[in-house]
């Protein structure tokens with residue numbers, strides 16, 4: 560089967576996020592022959608080719624054969640990748656970057672004049688079709704191209720379009736967010752073990768509690784304060800615990816932690 564360049568998407572940097580998108584597209588019914596992957600690890604490429612039956616090519620060759628390029632390398636590797644592919648980027652190429660911190664202006668300056676660029680911040684729940692992404696158009700990205708970028712992310716979850724000045728905050732909230740939740744889950748499991756429960760039991764209790772609480776937030780549409788108050792009986796166990804969290808300034812710690820993540824995203828833009 561011959562696949563046109565217009566229908567082809569190349570993932571350049573097939574690591575955690577690259578694979579998350581690839582697997583989501585295939586689960587959503589995209590034909591594997593329309594996806595090219597590139598990575599500097601031959602072992603990783605061999606593994607992904609086996610697993611998903613997609614074609615692997617060096618980055619510049621993949622870039623020449625695809626109308627949409629998804630740049631999914633670490634921010635620190637972005638300059639080198641863009642230099643490698645720049646000569647293969649055509650007038651109609653759409654470049655979609657997933658990298659934290661890297662601005663559309665940076666990419667536009669490295670790519671041929673007038674290249675359409677969209678900046679996206681996804682998250683790892685895309686692996687289970689529950690991703691949350693934000694997308695921002697660069698200076699030359701038109702509405703159809705923004706819709707194309709949005710469609711790539713919608714295959715694995717929800718997408719919001721936002722002005723690019725919000726993307727460092729998005730990175731700090733939903734991009735890094737799953738890690739904060741996993742950190743809280745780890746701490747709660749440890750607490751169950753501290754109280755004498757088998758680790759497997761504690762894990763089951765915590766994971767289902769998280770799932771139930773997330774489902775309540777989503778399905779009831781109630782404010783989290785209302786849901787928290789429903790759990791907090793006067794003079795009861797929950798208030799005893801929440802008082803300790805307040806005494807240990809856990810809420811303030813979340814604010815400063817998330818500020819630090821946004822600051823770090825802005826530093827990555829400056830190549831630090």
Ligand SMILES: NC(=O)C1=CN([C@@H]2O[C@H](COP(=O)(O)OP(=O)(O)OC[C@H]3O[C@@H](n4cnc5c(N)ncnc54)[C@H](OP(=O)(O)O)[C@@H]3O)[C@@H](O)[C@H]2O)C=CC1
Nearest residue numbers: 572574575576598599631632633634636640657658659681
């Ligand atoms: N992980 C996450 O939760 C999220 C990540 N992101 C962003 O997504 C991007 C990718 O992150 P993640 O998937 O975690 O990173 P990974 O390190 O897992 O994946 C990046 C892959 O790209 C490869 N690579 C580096 N340079 C090149 C190149 N020139 N050509 C081909 N392949 C190359 C890397 O190889 P090697 O291993 O040899 O370096 C690696 O396999 C980052 O910019 C990150 O900011 C955004 C949201 C969430």
Ligand SMILES: O=C(O)[C@@H]1CCC=N1
Nearest residue numbers: 658659730734735736
């Ligand atoms: O930690 C990081 O830099 C990347 C960006 C958002 C999630 N992971």
